[in-house]
Amino acid sequence: MINTIELFAGVGGFRIGLERANLKAKKQQYKVVWSNQWEPSTKTQHASLIYEERWGKENHANGSIEEVDVSDIPDHDLLVGGFPCQDYSVATTLKNSKGLLGKKGVLWWSIHRILSEKINKPKYLILENVDRLLKSPSNQRGRDFAVILKSLDDLGYAVEWRVINAAEYGFPQRRRRVFFIGYHKSTALYKKIKSEALDTWVLNDGLMAKSFPVSEQVVSESYFNLQGDLKEVSDAFGLGTKLSPFLNSGVLLEGKIYTAKTTANYDGEITTIKDIILSENEIPSEYFIAEEDVDKWKYLKGAKKEVRTSSSGFEYNYAEGGMIFPDALTAPSRTIITGEGGKAPSRFKHVISTKKGLRRLLPIELERLNMFPDNHTELEGVSDTKRAFLMGNALVVGIVEQIASVLAAEMN
Structure with missing residues (x-):
């Protein structure tokens, strides 16, 4: 059983994807043991109310994730969530042992806090964001994603990412989002990445490549190292550059990065607007x-x-x-x-x-x-x-289902 927590749950898109992966495998591989949803700008918590209506109130927290005590979150194998796209810069250096933290209200640091404080860290992460994360902010191209990668690297995770346009894999919407998977150093999959060439992992053997195949002929590619500590990455990454070094596919392992501009390799059926109306x-x-x-x-x-x-x-x-x-009517829809x-x-x-x-x-x-x-x-x-x-605000559930099915199979 893969015990899972769902953060920034919305109306439960990740959870539906995990449950469908269970149905496909005809066994309960994933079990959501805790969830959190909070919309600070609204008095009535519509998304959370819908979530509770579908799955019940037990183990669901409708409050700010920043105020949740990590000890109240059950130990888990997998952390999933689509967190807000914000300014991820490191704001302060604390004098105590907790090290570096970002600005209050930037919810990436709530994920970071959970991963930092959990003695039994989750083995895997599946996270989602808008694709502009790879190139923001405009005055330090790629810094935000570099901060996230560096913080996960420091916490003992390898990370692979892919910008996925759902329609390019037969789904009914042209929705482009970056998905990234974290593998803790204690896992067999982390060791497998370490034993392979990074480009082989991204183009053939990685979970993203197995979930959403790409052409082996890449448009462009590069290797580089994330230099400096987290504060230095926050202050200096991307300064003086016009383009982000992060392309639409890639992997980070122990500070080393391989990234490539890949194209989808899919020749299956396409779902169109006509099919769903x-x-x-x-x-x-x-x-x-x-x-x-x-x-x-x-x-x-x-x-x-x-x-x-x-x-x-x-x-x-x-x-x-x-x-x-x-x-x-004869094409997938534009982004909702x-x-x-x-x-x-x-x-x-x-x-x-x-x-x-x-x-x-x-x-x-x-x-x-x-x-x-x-x-x-x-x-x-x-x-x-x-x-x-x-x-x-939601995601295309089929993407989560596919990644979750491949992850469960690779873990066995």
Whole structure:
């Protein structure tokens, strides 16, 4: 049994992926023994309420992870979570033995605190973030990811990462996110990485390569070492450079890094918007776009090159490219964003064409684009707009399922 904790759980995307890996294997490989979800900006904790409705309140904490006592978190083999993208710089050097910490409110350091304080450290980590993490901030390209890698290196983990566009592996959404897996030095998989060439691990033998194969012909690649301690990495990494050294695939082992720009190697079936939408007679009338609003949608979706005036009276030239309108039914969807819900015309909301007219997508359809169970977010007091917001914050469950299935197989 792989005892697991789920941090920044949202409505449970990681947990669903792990449970589906269990179903695929026809045995309970993963067991979630503790979870945490807290949304600081909202009074009603909608995501946590949905999580509790689906899995119960036992061993679920709805409070700030920064305030959780690590001794209250059960020992676990696997830590998973999609943590917020923030400024990960090291802010202070403490005088006591705890060493270096980042700014309060930066939730990466809550993960770091758990890993630091746990005597029995988790053997594996599966974490997710936006792909810009590899190149932020703009004045120190790649520093944020370097800080994370260095802190995990110091804690005894090897790390491999991959930027995965879900649609490139047959899933129904063009959602691009970086996933990374940590292997503690006590594990057989860590020792296996150490016994191989790093490029072989990334391109062929690693968990990412087995979960989501890539072409062996890389676009570009490089090797380098993470120099200095954590404070030095935070202060100096990426200074004076225009590009991040971190490419879309890579591995870190004992300070040594191999990174490559890889391309997906997939020739299976593709799931499209057409495959997930409801039938015509299931669509409430309010989801259809009124004829008088169509021009507003066309304007927002269209290309623009115009003079605009700021609130201070300053005139400036504004330009942006056009978007496909309506969205193509025969392709995976664009990325769902948190502003997907509501009737108001928007550049980024999905609109499809049907026999009855143009319409927006329903929450159940957004859930399907993220491969969630139908009506997973349906709960009294949770509006359709909030359900759409929750899906904009979620991940594509099939990616977690695939990584978890490969990890469980490799551990045996």
